[in-house]
Amino acid sequence: MLKNLESIAERDSLPKLLETLTNEITQYVSDDKLINRLKVCSEEILVNIIDYSNSKKLWISCEFLEAQKSLRFEFIDEGTPYNPLEEKPEVDIDAEIESRGIGGLGIFLYTTIMDELEYRFENGRNHLIAIKKLSDVEMIKPRLKIGVLIESDFYEPEIEFYSHCFNDAGLEVHFLTRLWGNPELTFTGHEDRKPFKCSESFETIDQRQLKEFAAIIIPAGYTADRLRYTEDVEKLPPACEFLKRCFKDKKLIKGIICHGAWLMSPISELVRNRKMVVHNNLLGDAKCMGIDYVNEDVVVDGDLVSARTGGEHVKFAQKIIELIQNR
Amino acid sequence: MATYVQEIGEVTKINLHGHIDASIAPALMEELKPLIERKDEIKKLVFDAKDLEYIASAGIRAVVFAKQKLGANVEVYLIGASEAILDVFKMTGIDKFLTIKDSFEE
Numbered sequence: 300m301l302k303n304l305e306s307i308a309e310r311d312s313l314p315k316l317l318e319t320l321t322n323e324i325t326q327y328v329s330d331d332k333l334i335n336r337l338k339v340c341s342e343e344i345l346v347n348i349i350d351y352s353n354s355k356k357l358w359i360s361c362e363f364l365e366a367q368k369s370l371r372f373e374f375i376d377e378g379t380p381y382n383p384l385e386e387k388p389e390v391d392i393d394a395e396i397e398s399r400g401i402g403g404l405g406i407f408l409y410t411t412i413m414d415e416l417e418y419r420f421e422n423g424r425n426h427l428i429a430i431k432k433l434s435d436v437e438m439i440k441p442r443l444k445i446g447v448l449i450e451s452d453f454y455e456p457e458i459e460f461y462s463h464c465f466n467d468a469g470l471e472v473h474f475l476t477r478l479w480g481n482p483e484l485t486f487t488g489h490e491d492r493k494p495f496k497c498s499e500s501f502e503t504i505d506q507r508q509l510k511e512f513a514a515i516i517i518p519a520g521y522t523a524d525r526l527r528y529t530e531d532v533e534k535l536p537p538a539c540e541f542l543k544r545c546f547k548d549k550k551l552i553k554g555i556i557c558h559g560a561w562l563m564s565p566i567s568e569l570v571r572n573r574k575m576v577v578h579n580n581l582l583g584d585a586k587c588m589g590i591d592y593v594n595e596d597v598v599v600d601g602d603l604v605s606a607r608t609g610g611e612h613v614k615f616a617q618k619i620i621e622l623i624q625n626r
Numbered sequence: 627m628a629t630y631v632q633e634i635g636e637v638t639k640i641n642l643h644g645h646i647d648a649s650i651a652p653a654l655m656e657e658l659k660p661l662i663e664r665k666d667e668i669k670k671l672v673f674d675a676k677d678l679e680y681i682a683s684a685g686i687r688a689v690v691f692a693k694q695k696l697g698a699n700v701e702v703y704l705i706g707a708s709e710a711i712l713d714v715f716k717m718t719g720i721d722k723f724l725t726i727k728d729s730f731e732e
Binding site: 310311312313314317331332334335336338339342343346349390392393394396397399404405407408411412 | 645647648649680682683684686687690693694709710711713714717718719720723
């Protein structure tokens with residue numbers, strides 16, 4: 300949310316203001332064309348204030364109204380009272396080029412793009428409020444999904460716990476694997492050969508869908524080792540390609556527990572110098588990978604959460620839930 | 627200082643690049659003005675937008691200005707524009723006066 304961001308009212312302020320506003324807009328809007336349209340609207344409104352209000356300063360607010368699924372912009376200046384909406388110019392977009400006036404294009408653009416516009420003069424200040432409703436496709440969905448990688452020889456108590464603990468916290472757990480073209484695969488647990496069905500693949504999650512995830516977990520057991528299989532020695536395992544994308548997204552928590560760290564060895568540059576704990580059996584691997592080992596049960600390093608053994612799965616999951624709830 | 631006009635001649639090339647907001651657009655307009663003086667030499671005017679990241683009405687006005695001043699005999703191209711850039715041209719109806727293509731071949 301941007302609240303009354305103050306700026307000098309001059310054209311040279313535009314690049315910085317537009318950059319700040321665009322960063323804000325991209326928090327809520329996923330559609331590139333709409334992001335650009337809203338940036339254009341903001342510029343047109345700002346240029347009107349800068350060129351015609353005689354105000355030395357201006358203030359900008361931008362917030363997402365959850366209930367209305369709308370973005371609300373407010374532009375304030377302390378110049379002469381002026382309602383741009385009253386003088387809405389006639390712009391005939393079908394006119395011949397020779398008769399196209401070059402004024403009014405800005406107001407035309409923002410009145411066309413925005414859904415609601417309201418002007419008021421209050422306590423010596425002009426306020427222009429502009430609202431844009433977002434469709435479900437245009438909106439970035441809140442990050443509510445938790446992805447847990449899965450393969451055979453998983454650690455049963457851990458996976459059973461993950462099956463409900465995230466949903467209990469209002470999140471949505473998704474078990475992800477490599478399906479090899481199958482609609483579903485059944486894996487078996489390490490201790491009791493307990494079956495577990497998985498029908499979602501991490502390979503088909505695109506960048507937009509990845510933004511719906513709050514965390515990706517590499518669990519204990521042999522999941523990490525099985526997923527680091529590659530049929531082409533010239534290529535990284537698909538699970539590592541997926542994790543590379545996950546590590547690029549700083550808002551996405553990466554959780555690695557116990558032997559999960561195995562899956563990082565082909566892409567060890569992503570954990571080099573990161574604070575982590577691994578299973579005692581993997582201390583040598585951690586050293587080879589350049590991990591900055593911390594001797595604690597659960598370790599948090601920014602967007603990276605790690606835990607020592609599968610036995611720590613409760614504390615590990617609770618830490619991840621806590622980080623998501625406090626973000 | 628960024629320059630936009632690359633080449634003046636029968637095919638005159640203008641390289642639109644980066645963010646052309648209202649703080650930048652006046653410089654583009656200034657660069658386009660000398661073209662008017664030499665309009666008899668110009669047959670085609672090519673706005674290359676492949677490196678253009680952003681444009682709003684101030685920049686579009688410069689394109690309209692060029693098209694108006696050069697007259698009906700000069701064909702004006704807009705090439706390599708992204709979907710978001712084209713969207714703004716279409717909303718203003720200016721796209722109709724331009725030959726829009728992915729690339730320019732003489």
